[in-house]
Amino acid sequence: MEAYTEKIREAAQRLLKESKVDVVMGFQRGTVPMMSQPVLIRKVNEVERLHWDSYCGSNLANYLPKRKERIAVVAKGCDSRNLVVQILENQIKREQLYIIGIPCLGMIDRRQVLGALTGKEPLAVSETDSQLVIQGKGFEEKLERSLFLQDNCAICTHRNPVLSDELVAEPVPEQTEVDRYEDVRGIEKMTADERWQYFRELLAPCIRCYACRNACPMCYCPTCFVDESMPQWLGKSIDPTDTATFHFLRAFHLAGRCSDCGNCQRVCPVGINMRQLNKKLEKDIKERYGYETGLSLEQRPPLDTYRPDDPQQFFK
Amino acid sequence: MGIEPGRLHFSWISSAEASKFVDVARAVSDQVRQTGPASRLIKQLPEVA
Numbered sequence: 001m002e003a004y005t006e007k008i009r010e011a012a013q014r015l016l017k018e019s020k021v022d023v024v025m026g027f028q029r030g031t032v033p034m035m036s037q038p039v040l041i042r043k044v045n046e047v048e049r050l051h052w053d054s055y056c057g058s059n060l061a062n063y064l065p066k067r068k069e070r071i072a073v074v075a076k077g078c079d080s081r082n083l084v085v086q087i088l089e090n091q092i093k094r095e096q097l098y099i100i101g102i103p104c105l106g107m108i109d110r111r112q113v114l115g116a117l118t119g120k121e122p123l124a125v126s127e128t129d130s131q132l133v134i135q136g137k138g139f140e141e142k143l144e145r146s147l148f149l150q151d152n153c154a155i156c157t158h159r160n161p162v163l164s165d166e167l168v169a170e171p172v173p174e175q176t177e178v179d180r181y182e183d184v185r186g187i188e189k190m191t192a193d194e195r196w197q198y199f200r201e202l203l204a205p206c207i208r209c210y211a212c213r214n215a216c217p218m219c220y221c222p223t224c225f226v227d228e229s230m231p232q233w234l235g236k237s238i239d240p241t242d243t244a245t246f247h248f249l250r251a252f253h254l255a256g257r258c259s260d261c262g263n264c265q266r267v268c269p270v271g272i273n274m275r276q277l278n279k280k281l282e283k284d285i286k287e288r289y290g291y292e293t294g295l296s297l298e299q300r301p302p303l304d305t306y307r308p309d310d311p312q313q314f315f316k
Numbered sequence: 317m318g319i320e321p322g323r324l325h326f327s328w329i330s331s332a333e334a335s336k337f338v339d340v341a342r343a344v345s346d347q348v349r350q351t352g353p354a355s356r357l358i359k360q361l362p363e364v365a
Binding site: 190192193194195196197198199235239241242244245248 | 317318319320321356357358359360
């Protein structure tokens with residue numbers, strides 16, 4: 001990870017010095033451990049702030065739509081797929097972007113780490129390829145890295161960027177023996193009553209803070225349907241029907257566009273696994289259209305193209 | 317998402333297919349009537365005096 005940091009800084013310095021880009025979008029250390037945060041670097045003498053570790057789970061593609069400058073952006077596999085979709089959807093131009101690709105071994109879920117610390121406060125973290133080292137007042141814990149991955153990273157099948165101008169390291173091996181849809185199949189098997197109950201309970205803790213929407217690189221509408229007031233599509237309360245409608249509709253809006261970067265679940269203050277909704281749609285798109293989000297600039301997303309031979313078994 | 321089977325229908329009807337539209341609308345409304353009043357995705361507004 002240290003090596004990644006050096007490579008990112010080196011690339012940023014070169015790009016800014018040669019005036020290839022106006023700004024470098026990357027991560028800096030957070031004010032508390034395990035909270036690396038996005039940063040925009042515009043000057044060569046600021047590149048030392050750039051940092052990389054296993055807590056850079058945020059998706060920087062979220063900050064790109066409609067920007068005008070030339071931007072170098074640090075992108076993991078999932079982020080790069082979102083960049084592809086944003087380019088296809090005319091939110092940003094390929095020529096504006098210089099993509100610093102991160103071959104990714106998965107990001108760490110800080111909540112799971114905090115859980116394992118059982119109340120002890122982490123003050124400094126470091127890591128090796130296989131271990132997380134967490135230090136605090138009077139303790140040092142070594143944790144097995146692979147056990148603390150974010151849920152979406154554990155089942156990721158596209159760890160290497162699909163689009164990049166340079167990579168900070170050699171590509172990492174992709175995971176091939178993972179089952180992405182085990183939980184989705186479980187929900188599909190439920191009866192309508194069970195499923196209704198399941199989603200009610202899944203979404204019950206939601207406080208409608210919209211952190212999931214705000215963190216999502218694909219949620220870039222100037223006015224979200226939940227914020228419209230003329231007409232008002234949806235109540236603003238935490239009425240279960242309003243909340244369910246928000247989550248279901250947002251999931252539909254992401255059909256064939258979500259790369260399962262996990263940012264929604266990551267930022268949820270009440271820990272809702274709304275990725276299950278997105279994964280169901282991801283599975284449907286894959287099965288019906290043979291499409292996986294954002295793997296190539298050559299392929300239009302299935303829901304923004306028309307083909308006379310589109311499969312449409314659900315019509316009658 | 318747990319809406320009862322039979323309540324939600326999709327159809328593709330051209331503007332030239334008037335009789336198909338009538339048939340589908342009849343069939344849908346018959347089936348929904350059989351399914352009974354909806355209880356899901358219904359919002360209960362608070363009672364005000």
